[in-house]
Amino acid sequence: MRCPYCRADDDQVMDSRAATDGTSIRRRRRCKACGRRFTTYERHELKSRMVVKKNGTCAAYSRDKVLQGMITACEKRKHITLDQLTQAIEEIEAELFDSQDCEVPTQLIGEKVSEFLQGVDEVAYVRFTSVYREFADVQAFLETLKPLLQKNGAKPPVEEEVENEEHDTECSTK
Numbered sequence: 001m002r003c004p005y006c007r008a009d010d011d012q013v014m015d016s017r018a019a020t021d022g023t024s025i026r027r028r029r030r031c032k033a034c035g036r037r038f039t040t041y042e043r044h045e046l047k048s049r050m051v052v053k054k055n056g057t058c059a060a061y062s063r064d065k066v067l068q069g070m071i072t073a074c075e076k077r078k079h080i081t082l083d084q085l086t087q088a089i090e091e092i093e094a095e096l097f098d099s100q101d102c103e104v105p106t107q108l109i110g111e112k113v114s115e116f117l118q119g120v121d122e123v124a125y126v127r128f129t130s131v132y133r134e135f136a137d138v139q140a141f142l143e144t145l146k147p148l149l150q151k152n153g154a155k156p157p158v159e160e161e162v163e164n165e166e167h168d169t170e171c172s173t174k
């Protein structure tokens, strides 16, 4: 460790102990060149979480920003609690940042939050999705609404498609 006084890189550790909060190690050192003493702290390096925006630029990930977006989407939807949202974010963070080398596209975070909200509250889902996807046109927005409308028994706005029932045609005879 380089001495802060004379810049010599030759010191002796006199004493090491855990700092009171337990998150770092405090070392008392003595510079062998000038004899002065100084203290260093070692702590775990937290992996920094970065997001990649749509335009390709990187930014520090902010949980507050995501949470704010969710809170706005859930405004006046009384059955959704802050705890629920925080927990969802934590799960999404764990999933994305652990697997993606700490750099996650904001788009992907949006998708995950969207997915979560879809399972919790349809109004919040539509609100959130319409903001983060920045729908280019009304048609794209309607496409997102379609599954919801179908689920609720309303007629879809455009055409009606009959799904192929792939799984029923699989038969195994020996």
Ligand SMILES: [Zn+2]
Pocket (backbone or CB within 6 Å): 003, 004, 005, 006, 007, 008, 031, 032, 033, 034, 035, 036
């Ligand atoms: Zn020194």
